[in-house]
Amino acid sequence: MDILLADVLGLCFGVRRAITLAEDALRAGQAVYTLGPLVHNPQEVARLSDAGIRALETLEALSGDTVVIRAHGARPEVFEHLQQEGITIVDATCPFVAKSQRLARNLTDQGYNLVIVGHPGHPEVQGILGYAQNPAYVITDPIEVAALPRDTIPAVIAQTTVNEHTFLDMVEAIVARFPHPQVYNTVCSATRERQDAARRLASQVDAVYVVGGRESSNTNRLAEICRALCPATRLIETAAEIAADDMQGVERVGITAGASTPDWLIEQVVATLRTLAGEVPLVNKNER
Ligand code: SF4
Incomplete structure (x- = not known):
């Protein structure tokens, strides 16, 4: 069985940058909070929380040394409030x-x-x-x-x-x-690139795994696109959802992932499929 990765998949530039900035702040020894989850992926949010980067829902609840403004950005009043409270701001607003x-x-x-x-x-x-x-x-x-x-x-x-x-x-x-x-057309190319790559992938394989959060709208959209071209498309959050029976009769399986899916979840899916396939070489490389 061959395993193909979409040419473009997984974390977009803005979310990857936000995670890096938050982890840098944590390494600097600060208590790090985010206003809302940093990424629309439950497994990555749990990993960040375990590492000490905690998501809070309201401004009133904020405390601690540092608050990361996520890639979505925030209203100017949020910045003003944090400054008044003497909280260090790490601005991870996507450029x-x-x-x-x-x-x-x-x-x-x-x-x-x-x-x-x-x-x-x-x-x-x-x-x-x-x-x-x-x-x-x-x-x-x-x-x-x-x-x-x-x-x-x-x-x-x-x-x-x-x-x-x-x-x-x-x-x-x-x-x-x-x-x-x-x-002003301010649509970001990250979404379009992942969707185009998913179409190319789904047209070449017998089955597709779309890796990402079930609540992530861009992941769901990728699954819809793939399913239209390859009915054996499954949206999974983790490698644990892959069943050996799914691979029966499959000669080529494709993998893509939403813009909020971290590398480590994709790598676990690849490793699981390689095990099921009996260690086959990757056909193409992720070009992120
Ligand atoms: S604007 Fe584009 S690159 Fe930035 S966070 Fe949103 S999807 Fe990602």
């Missing part, structure tokens, strides 16, 4: 998200109304809204464009992880209603 925050501030300073294509409750969106200086809107469906106030001067950006087609549909609806909107 791509930071760019959206700067756009929000600059464009609204110029009198535009920020229109974010994304999910209103998502922490990245909530953080970006904090940088808008005047009324701002979040839309998830082109039909919502009709509900924007008539005097809106739109400056349109995207939540970094929305589907690019969705974003372009929204822009089309906005252009049809408002003259000369400012438009």
Whole structure:
């Protein structure tokens, strides 16, 4: 049995950087907290917690030497509050998200109304809204464009992880209603690259394991994409979910993983499949 890895899989640049920054702070001997989980993966959150990096849900509960702002970023008031409390801040806001925050501030300073294509409750969106200086809107469906106030001067950006087609549909609806909107495509390529690689992988194999958290939306999307091309696709959180029976009649098995899945979970899946296959060489290498 051959084992193939997707060309691009696993942790994106922003989440990998956030984990590294948090671990660096821990090594410096500080008590480290994050506001919300650092990554959408229960096994990695548990590993970080065991190491001493604890996720808290509210600002009021924060204490200790250091707080890591996760890759999603946070509203300016969060930074102000932490500074007032004398807490050391490690800002792990993904540079791509930071760019959206700067756009929000600059464009609204110029009198535009920020229109974010994304999910209103998502922490990245909530953080970006904090940088808008005047009324701002979040839309998830082109039909919502009709509900924007008539005097809106739109400056349109995207939540970094929305589907690019969705974003372009929204822009089309906005252009049809408002003259000369400012438009910035801030969709991050990490999601698209993993989805494209998953398609390539699923079209070459008999079975696919998608490794990642069951609550992770990007992992679920990868599973949907693979399943459409390879019905024997399974979403698993850990290698313990692999059954030897699953491999019956399988000549080529593929592995991909969500943008929040750490390397060690992927490596455990590879090792388990290699054992089941009787030590076969990897066909291709992960190009992360
Ligand atoms: S998905 Fe993109 S924007 Fe979001 S954390 Fe990862 S690299 Fe940054």
